[in-house]
Amino acid sequence: xxxxxxxxxxxxxxxxxxxxxxxxxxxVREGKHALAxxxxxxxxxxxPIMAFVRISEEEILDRSFIYNPDYVLIFDPGxxxxxxxRVGVREETFFLVNASSREQAASLGVKxxxxxxxxxxxxxVLGVPIVxxxxxGAFAAxxxxxxxxxxxxxxxxxxPSKIAGKNVEAAFRAYQEVKFIGENG
Amino acid sequence: xxxxxxxxxxxxxxYRELPITPLIKAGxxxxxxxxxxxxxxxxxxxxxxxxxxxxxxxxxxGVIKVEDGRVEVDYARCKGCGICANECPVGAIxxxxxxxxxxx
Amino acid sequence: MVCAYPITPxxxxxxxxxxxxxxGEMKSKYLTIEGEHSAMMATVAAASxxxxxxxxxxxxxxSYMQEGLFYAAGSRLxxxxxxxxxxxxxxxxxxxxxxxxxxxxDTGWMQVYCGSGQEILDTIIQAYRIAEDERVLxxxxxxxxxxxxxxxxxxxxxxxxxxxxxxxxxxxxxYKLDVEDPLILxxxxxxxxxxxxxxxxxxxxxxxxxxxxxxxEEFAERFGRRHGGLLQAYHxxxxxxxxxxxxxxxxxxRLVVEKLRREGFHLGLVKLRSFRPFPASxxxxxxxxxxxxxxxxRNYSVGGFGGAVYHELRSALYGLNGPRILGFIAGMGxxxxxxxxxxxxxxxxxxxxxxxxxxxxxxxxxxxxA
Numbered sequence: 289x290x291x292x293x294x295x296x297x298x299x300x301x302x303x304x305x306x307x308x309x310x311x312x313x314x315x316v317r318e319g320k321h322a323l324a325x326x327x328x329x330x331x332x333x334x335x336p337i338m339a340f341v342r343i344s345e346e347e348i349l350d351r352s353f354i355y356n357p358d359y360v361l362i363f364d365p366g367x368x369x370x371x372x373x374r375v376g377v378r379e380e381t382f383f384l385v386n387a388s389s390r391e392q393a394a395s396l397g398v399k400x401x402x403x404x405x406x407x408x409x410x411x412x413v414l415g416v417p418i419v420x421x422x423x424x425g426a427f428a429a430x431x432x433x434x435x436x437x438x439x440x441x442x443x444x445x446x447x448p449s450k451i452a453g454k455n456v457e458a459a460f461r462a463y464q465e466v467k468f469i470g471e472n473g
Numbered sequence: 474x475x476x477x478x479x480x481x482x483x484x485x486x487x488y489r490e491l492p493i494t495p496l497i498k499a500g501x502x503x504x505x506x507x508x509x510x511x512x513x514x515x516x517x518x519x520x521x522x523x524x525x526x527x528x529x530x531x532x533x534x535g536v537i538k539v540e541d542g543r544v545e546v547d548y549a550r551c552k553g554c555g556i557c558a559n560e561c562p563v564g565a566i567x568x569x570x571x572x573x574x575x576x577x
Numbered sequence: 578m579v580c581a582y583p584i585t586p587x588x589x590x591x592x593x594x595x596x597x598x599x600x601g602e603m604k605s606k607y608l609t610i611e612g613e614h615s616a617m618m619a620t621v622a623a624a625s626x627x628x629x630x631x632x633x634x635x636x637x638x639x640s641y642m643q644e645g646l647f648y649a650a651g652s653r654l655x656x657x658x659x660x661x662x663x664x665x666x667x668x669x670x671x672x673x674x675x676x677x678x679x680x681x682x683d684t685g686w687m688q689v690y691c692g693s694g695q696e697i698l699d700t701i702i703q704a705y706r707i708a709e710d711e712r713v714l715x716x717x718x719x720x721x722x723x724x725x726x727x728x729x730x731x732x733x734x735x736x737x738x739x740x741x742x743x744x745x746x747x748x749x750x751x752y753k754l755d756v757e758d759p760l761i762l763x764x765x766x767x768x769x770x771x772x773x774x775x776x777x778x779x780x781x782x783x784x785x786x787x788x789x790x791x792x793x794e795e796f797a798e799r800f801g802r803r804h805g806g807l808l809q810a811y812h813x814x815x816x817x818x819x820x821x822x823x824x825x826x827x828x829x830x831r832l833v834v835e836k837l838r839r840e841g842f843h844l845g846l847v848k849l850r851s852f853r854p855f856p857a858s859x860x861x862x863x864x865x866x867x868x869x870x871x872x873x874x875r876n877y878s879v880g881g882f883g884g885a886v887y888h889e890l891r892s893a894l895y896g897l898n899g900p901r902i903l904g905f906i907a908g909m910g911x912x913x914x915x916x917x918x919x920x921x922x923x924x925x926x927x928x929x930x931x932x933x934x935x936x937x938x939x940x941x942x943x944x945x946x947a
Contacts, residue, residue: 488773
């Protein structure tokens with residue numbers, strides 16, 4: 289399998305970095321290799337941030353940032369028009385976005401696209417606007433790179449037990465509710 | 474290699490004999506006599522002494538003993554700093570210059 | 578005893594260890610302290626009583642403890658310290674660069690540079706073996722990049738505690754502070770002796786090379802993992818050009834070397850792990866017959882004419898009629914170093930190996946800012 293490179297766009301303090309770590313850990317629990325790391329700017333709550341995940345069947349040697357992602361995950365609909373989400377993307381780059389509607393997601397105007405209303409799921413299941421676990425669930429379903437079992441394991445390992453159960457629930461709902469648009473749909 | 478915890482020797486034939494870092498058994502001042510007294514020898518007027526032990530407390534070298542109301546100074550190890558004379562509340566200690574070790 | 582003062586990006590190390598100790602999972606005292614200078618001096622004091630010690634710092638914190646670094650090394654105390662490399666400000670940054678620990682090169686500590694979570698863990702375990710060996714007795718910095726390595730989540734195999742204890746027997750200090758047998762430590766050395774102590778320290782550094790390799794061999798035997806000891810060489814046997822680098826750049830460089838090898842280039846890689854002791858004779862042996870070496874490093878001596886590794890490699894190979902040596906300054910202040918940049922470094926070094934005239938000895942990889 290070739291290496292898969294994932295770039296997450298989120299806002300500081302909203303769980304993007306944790307999502308990267310959960311995805312990486314899920315891949316490791318499936319026997320793959322993974323690296324997960326943030327984009328290392330001076331963090332400010334609410335500022336756009338990026339986090340990176342590399343997943344591969346083989347040992348990962350490339351320890352530089354990710355410039356040409358295979359997957360772009362946008363956690364905040366407010367970032368859909370942010371220039372950073374388009375940097376280095378190719379025609380075959382797959383976008384997974386948190387959007388309240390098909391129209392909002394489609395406004396991105398890319399070929400390979402899926403969306404999930406992760407904000408609604410987070411609000412209903414968790415009661416807080418943290419969409420990271422829902423986005424992880426949607427990613428597992430949309431990419432088919434990770435099984436839900438591995439993702440659940442990773443969430444339970446990573447989050448305090450008090451909140452892990454609800455987060456698994458949020459992930460599972462997003463896993464079921466993610467919808468493809470355009471070429472994939 | 475020099476044996477750990479030994480006192481440093483006065484002379485070494487080679488750096489190889491040195492310990493890995495300079496180490497001295499504590500209490501070296503017991504062996505090192507200092508029969509020179511910078512500001513003179515502290516002489517105690519036992520009649521004036523009130524036995525308060527401030528000199529004993531302040532002596533940085535620990536060479537003052539107070540026993541049975543008498544103040545004893547170990548002149549072989551006293552450095553003649555004069556702190557005891559300065560601290561004595563009743564002026565019972567005088568720094569006396571020595572002919573063989575004139576101060577300054 | 579663990580005593581450390583938090584500084585980004587070293588903070589999680591301190592937090593995790595404090596938690597391990599608070600939960601009783603790690604049998605150690607934890608000392609909270611008011612700054613790095615005190616942290617190092619308290620670590621020196623604790624180590625002087627004959628216990629195993631650990632501390633960690635980064636950049637400005639490391640420079641703040643500099644007096645203590647000399648104290649630890651001159652006292653020949655086998656302290657292990659993690660240095661999470663971050664460039665020295667200003668210009669202000671919290672991001673990586675090896676310039677912080679390279680600036681402490683002459684403090685008399687050993688310095689090993691790592692590039693992955695597994696390598697760091699394994700090297701910390703080995704570091705105690707090496708530092709505490711009676712042929713060595715020198716403190717050691719285990720250095721690795723801030724954020725790009727320190728905050729990279731990846732798979733790490735955690736060895737079994739009992740196995741580690743077998744590999745790393747209890748520390749038996751050569752000397753210690755003891756109320757039953759009081760000592761005055763690290764006292765005045767007269768002029769006739771002072772340089773002798775330094776000479777002994779230097780000889781112990783030389784001896785450490787052998788100890789580092791022994792520690793590596795036994796570690797590989799027991800745990801089945803190898804990181805190279807002093808250095809790790811890839812494809813150097815028939816290489817015409819070699820890239821020499823430290824830390825996580827070696828990982829990305831390996832990718833480039835493997836790619837260019839497939840394209841038919843005779844390219845090799847040396848991952849320099851031990852900067853102190855500097856494996857000069859080992860590098861002479863390895864690189865003496867190579868045609869060109871490109872040194873890729875995350876530090877620079879302003880007003881000098883290259884980075885520290887570049888200077889030292891040139892020094893080590895001087896007079897051999899050996900390779901052309903090119904310097905590449907990269908990855909300071911958090912600047913990313915990409916595979917394509919490294920490929921350009923490799924191609925330039927290959928051109929030098931083929932005898933092409935190259936203008937300038939040292940190139941700065943400034944990316945879009947060139």
